[in-house]
């Protein structure tokens with residue numbers, strides 16, 4: 001009788017063990033395009049197979065929102081280079097947000113996050129959308145409880161971070177580890193630069209010369225290799241900014257209307273444009289910068305009338321479209337993970 005109980009228990013134990021997946025983690029070497037600087041990682045969140053896999057699950061997980069109706073990927077959609085095609089992002093229950101969702105391409109190299117630069121690291125940033133009632137309306141503590149009912153996720157957290165459960169630390173670290181794999185440096189322009197000279201047409205090359213010229217100074221702010229200098233400028237969008245931009249973080253009136261220079265990589269896919277999505281086409285943006293009307297005291301001195309012809313403006317737009325990285329936006333490893 002005792003024996004039967006013993007073997008019975010043993011079988012139950014074996015079945016139970018089988019249900020808890022065992023995970024082995026291993027370091028991952030991210031492939032960095034040769035024209036980009038090395039990527040650095042915070043200590044304890046170097047990339048590993050399971051950290052990235054866990055972040056990928058969470059990025060696409062609707063349990064992240066109070067009403068289980070949105071995830072990070074609702075506003076950051078891969079096919080649009082992780083933007084959402086909307087003027088300003090629509091958050092929970094149709095509340096309108098205030099800003100246009102930015103691309104997350106090459107986000108690992110961004111020294112400060114959010115349009116006013118108020119957030120110093122990806123690890124800190126993940127908490128911002130989660131806590132913003134306009135975005136995900138989410139309470140981390142409630143959410144974590146629910147995730148911990150998922151034995152597979154718990155086992156992943158253990159193997160990836162040595163934690164016994166999914167906690168806010170694990171969520172933010174894993175989301176960051178996944179987002180650091182959003183690397184985009186394989187556009188036609190990059191191929192042209194690495195020697196494949198017939199990747200670009202005459203018109204695109206003419207636009208490229210204008211873009212990098214003294215005349216337009218586009219590349220002073222949108223500088224290589226990310227097509228942003230990570231600086232903050234007022235480009236004279238209006239006389240009276242409702243969203244005051246960098247001033248919100250510094251409370252310094254000389255920062256009113258200053259926003260982070262957006263990357264122009266994949267720009268063809270990330271419209272509408274500007275912090276509030278006020279412009280729907282690249283033609284509109286280039287025509288606006290070409291007018292260079294003086295509207296604001298903080299306006300950067302490089303935003304002045306450029307006197308570009310219609311043809312020159314069209315050439316610049318053509319050049320901007322060579323910055324699209326089709327392999328990036330079709331990378332299956334960045335899509336939602338297959339159903340488990």
Ligand code: HEC
Nearest residue numbers: 071072075089090091099100101102113114115129135175
């Ligand atoms: C409702 C839409 C929405 C959702 C959901 C959302 N975001 Fe965002 N995200 C935005 C908007 C809008 C901004 C720009 C906010 C700003 O600059 O003030 C942004 C900014 C960011 C940035 C900073 C980008 C930069 O260039 O500085 C990162 C990183 C980011 N989001 C990641 C995430 C992650 C991770 C999640 C899920 C946990 C998420 N987002 C959920 C709309 C959204």
Ligand code: HEC
Nearest residue numbers: 216217218221233259260261262273274275285289300302
């Ligand atoms: C003084 C720095 C500066 C110069 C010079 C400049 N830009 Fe920009 N650009 C910015 C900033 C800052 C923004 C974002 C402004 C905002 O959202 O309020 C921007 C926005 C854009 C956008 C929209 C990006 C998006 O994702 O919404 C495009 C496209 C663009 N610039 C192209 C150009 C081109 C082409 C030139 C040259 C003709 C140029 N820029 C010159 C700083 C600059």
